[in-house]
Amino acid sequence: MSILRIGVIGCGGIGAVHLRSWAQVADAQVVAVCDADPQRANQAAAAIQGAHAHTDFHEMLANEQLDAVDICTPPHLHTPAALAAIGHGLAVLSEKPLARNPEEARQIVEAAEAKGTMLMTAFCHRFHPPVEAVKALLDEGKLGRVVMFRNRFGAHFKGVETRWFSDRELAGGGSLMDTSVHSIDLFRYLVGEVTAVTGAFATFNSTLQITPGAVEDSAAILLRAEGGAIGVIESSWQTPFSANVVEIYGETGAAVIDYDKDEARYQLEGGSGWVAIPREARDRFAEEVRHFAAVIRGEATPRMTGRDGLRAVEIIYDAYAASLP
Ligand SMILES: NC(=O)c1ccc[n+]([C@@H]2O[C@H](COP(=O)([O-])OP(=O)(O)OC[C@H]3O[C@@H](n4cnc5c(N)ncnc54)[C@H](O)[C@@H]3O)[C@@H](O)[C@H]2O)c1
Numbered sequence: 337m338s339i340l341r342i343g344v345i346g347c348g349g350i351g352a353v354h355l356r357s358w359a360q361v362a363d364a365q366v367v368a369v370c371d372a373d374p375q376r377a378n379q380a381a382a383a384i385q386g387a388h389a390h391t392d393f394h395e396m397l398a399n400e401q402l403d404a405v406d407i408c409t410p411p412h413l414h415t416p417a418a419l420a421a422i423g424h425g426l427a428v429l430s431e432k433p434l435a436r437n438p439e440e441a442r443q444i445v446e447a448a449e450a451k452g453t454m455l456m457t458a459f460c461h462r463f464h465p466p467v468e469a470v471k472a473l474l475d476e477g478k479l480g481r482v483v484m485f486r487n488r489f490g491a492h493f494k495g496v497e498t499r500w501f502s503d504r505e506l507a508g509g510g511s512l513m514d515t516s517v518h519s520i521d522l523f524r525y526l527v528g529e530v531t532a533v534t535g536a537f538a539t540f541n542s543t544l545q546i547t548p549g550a551v552e553d554s555a556a557i558l559l560r561a562e563g564g565a566i567g568v569i570e571s572s573w574q575t576p577f578s579a580n581v582v583e584i585y586g587e588t589g590a591a592v593i594d595y596d597k598d599e600a601r602y603q604l605e606g607g608s609g610w611v612a613i614p615r616e617a618r619d620r621f622a623e624e625v626r627h628f629a630a631v632i633r634g635e636a637t638p639r640m641t642g643r644d645g646l647r648a649v650e651i652i653y654d655a656y657a658a659s660l661p
Contacts, residue, residue: 340364340629343402343426345393345417346409347371347380350431354406355380357622364629368400393417397424404454404632406625407431410500411508415440418455422447427454429628433517434645436508438653441646448642456628456638457645459521463623465616466600467522470584470591474526478604479586482527485559485567486585487519489595490578493553497543501573502551510551512537512652515571520559520648521640522582523569528561530647535655540574557655 342364344351351371358366370390371377381389390396397405397420404427407417415435421428428448434457435441448455461467473479493501500506501514512535524530537552544550553574559567572578580595591602600613630636 340403340632341367341401343368343370343396343400343405344380345370345396345405345407346413346431347373347376348408351380351408353621354408354625355384357619357625358406359384360619360622361626361629363633364625368396368402370396394420397421397426402426404429404628406628410506411436411513412500412506415444418444419447422451422453422455425451425453427456427628427632428642429456429458429625430642430645431458432521432645433508433513433649433652434642435649436506436513438646438650441642441649445642445646454631454638455642456631457521457640457642457648458624459518459525459640459644459648460620460624461518461522462525462640463618463620463627464593465618465620466593466613467526467582469600469613470582470593470602471526473589473591473602474584474586478589479584479591479602480588480605481563482561482565482584482586484583484585485523485527485561485565486583487516487522487568487581488570488578489515489519489580490570490572490575491580492576493573496553496573497541497547502544502547502553504549504551507551508649509652509656510537510539510555511553511571511573512555512557512655513551513649515573516555516557516569517648517652519569519571519582520557520651521644523559523561523567524644524647525640526584527565527567528563530559530567530651531562532560533651533655534558534658534660536660537656540572555655559651
């Protein structure tokens with residue numbers, strides 16, 4: 337196959353990361369970029385030789401010869417952008433969450449399946465080298481049966497009250513939807529399918545508190561996996577001093593991925609303490625888009641699908657529905 341022609345929709349924060357990542361993929365070329373903000377679209381296109389700028393994705397899809405699109409817009413646009421791209425028969429990589437709610441996510445998945453086009457949810461953490469190393473330990477049975485999974489991602493999200501992240505109409509939810517969607521996917525990937533979930537949600541940001549229908553800025557959920565393992569997932573936008581960590585405890589071993597220190601380690605029964613997982617320079621975003629391109633070329637089987645994106649949003653809505661008072 338010749339060079340894959342990619343269109344990127346949304347050139348904001350993560351769009352810029354994806355554009356840098358695509359530049360590292362030898363057999364793919366970003367030929368078109370789209371952002372509703374013309375300055376952003378022009379700036380992004382100017383940095384890529386031969387790329388055209390657009391401000392309307394329908395117009396981009398109608399006028400460009402593309403093989404795939406990479407959707408990096410806020411969540412309320414994932415569904416219309418994905419459906420339009422699928423309508424043109426294109427492969428789609430969509431940023432997380434796949435959509436604002438299970439109904440929209442299901443619409444995207446079913447449209448791709450009906451059209452026979454490839455759909456992938458951008459769960460970049462699956463490509464984080466320490467996550468890959470821990471997944472290998474689990475697959476080899478080194479940690480034994482998983483008993484518990486713990487994860488926390490927290491920070492102080494300054495100015496969130498002025499961004500789409502805090503608008504339920506645009507985002508579909510708060511820190512659970514935006515941040516813990518990655519954690520739910522990690523739990524499913526590393527431990528197993530979720531059979532039950534409950535949660536507690538809070539809004540501490542005083543500016544958000546006065547917004548009608550304010551999204552949560554802090555969330556904790558408790559999950560059960562098939563096989564019995566228990567998961568605890570926490571996220572907050574209101575905790576400047578926070579660990580960012582995944583911990584997995586099995587019957588014969590444990591593993592810790594420390595995102596703050598960029599360190600990971602494991603300990604096995606019969607061993608002599610913690611063993612450091614060697615640091616790797618590979619970047620999860622570049623690995624993600626490289627994998628998407630390899631799947632389009634038929635050189636790899638998808639490591640995550642649209643259905644994984646749908647399942648994560650379903651679990652989020654189940655957690656909201658089962659919220660503690
Ligand atoms: N995987 C990750 O680690 C990660 C990190 C950050 C964000 N994200 C996800 O990426 C998506 C975008 O987040 P972000 O932080 O880049 O947001 P952002 O606000 O920084 O960027 C969004 C961009 O979309 C553009 N846009 C808005 N309407 C548009 C339209 N109709 N057509 C084309 N472009 C349009 C905006 O002008 C902006 O440039 C979200 O779904 C978010 O959850 C993922």
